[in-house]
Amino acid sequence: MEVKASSKSYPVYVGNNTIAQLPELIEKHALHKNVFIVVDENVLGYHLKKIKSLITERMRKVVVVEYVANEKSKNNKSVEEFYDCLIKNEFGRDTLIIAIGGGITGDIAGYVASTFSRGVQFIQVPTTLLAAVDSSVGGKTGINYGKTKNLIGTFYQPEFVLVDTSFLKTLKEEEIVCGLGEIIKYAYLGDDKLYLTFRSELKQIMKLSPKPTTKMIETCINMKASVVQADEMEGGLRKILNLGHTFAHAIEVEQDHKIKHGQAVIIGLVCALYLSHFKGIMKDEKLVKYISLPLFLQDKITLDKCNVENIYKVMLRDKKGRDGKTKFVLLSEPGIL
Structure with a gap:
């Protein structure tokens, strides 16, 4: 590649x-x-x-x-x-x-x-x-x-x-879960067919089955490479790779990094889906369908009580923000952001 x-x-x-x-x-x-x-x-x-x-x-x-x-x-x-x-x-x-x-x-x-x-x-x-x-x-x-x-x-x-x-x-389970957080992100960035493929292979990747794991790594790298080729410096298209990350980074900081990045990404993806639904971008039935993927891992993540106001303040400092406004990547369904 x-x-x-x-x-x-x-x-x-x-x-x-x-x-x-x-x-x-x-x-x-x-x-x-x-x-x-x-x-x-x-x-x-x-x-x-x-x-x-x-x-x-x-x-x-x-x-x-x-x-x-x-x-x-x-x-x-x-x-x-x-x-x-x-x-x-x-x-x-x-x-x-x-x-x-x-x-x-x-x-x-x-x-x-x-x-x-x-x-x-x-x-x-x-x-x-x-x-x-x-x-x-x-x-x-x-x-x-x-x-x-x-x-x-x-x-x-x-x-x-x-x-x-x-x-x-030699990875611990929590590190595998962290990787799955980014993999799920790519599932949303592809089309519905790719989403279904990711969903069907999630349990195998959780066990690090060689063939599906290698294939998934290659798929994610190819997806990212195509985005980087089009927009290396994140002037436009590359921002889609931040799906869920505005929430995730803020949660990590608010939790004083007691939660790992990949775990925070999973939570951030759930937040992004709910915000997409709240803003009328994602329909009810789509939310139910697509939120099931990160929720598959919910028992693998422990989150201490959050101070919501502090999370908002951290998001305002997010480097992706412009003109004093926090920017989010939202979607209506996989591949349509």
Whole structure:
């Protein structure tokens, strides 16, 4: 698969145990040999042998940094620590940064890559279902600032994305649910046929059945790639990828990040459907039909009591807002937004 963004085109490799191909792919793409690897601490704990196998004699210099990935560490302090490590180890513009982890790891490592020495080479290796189907593709990088998610960031495309489905085997159930949140979003962005396909395969993906899971990852990546190709900088069409996210980001902040992003997306999608119905965009029977998909996962999510007024205040700070107004993506049925 290939992402043809206006700033850069790059491939996305998807398969099982493909991580072993990483050194070869670095050679194939003639990338820099000074390698700075940012790896999620959980990935390092479960897959230390795999990570060590990536270091080869062909690499001139390799530094592996263990990152404690969570929304509270996705901040400028962590960015400065990465900068300090890069400078201490005498990395320059001929640096290749590799992110191995979930969406948070990819976001912050991508941001560091886009700003260090005014931009160095970058590779995404997503290890969660959410990162595989969504955040690793498209070039969005960023960190949280204050109580606003992803307020500071860049659009910066990687050299390539490498999805290895073997990493998914060590995910906890809540991480699989998080990935399903983004998958359900794509179910609404496609047509009714695709929605029904997603719905019929949801239980299999929940169990990470190899064939349907790989197929679903590829479908979501292709959908996102087509949107990014048309609107890389989110000037118009790409905003549809924010379906449910205005609610989700506000809920995450209001809950002090006690709820994970993908879980918040599921709640956000339910809110978006109800708002679509409230505004007269979605008919009664359509609401009943389409809301059943995220509600299938309702017993997998625990939400503390919310302060609705605080959620409204957070949504007013949402970076997608314009002229002091909060913007939402709404729909009448799958594919019609």
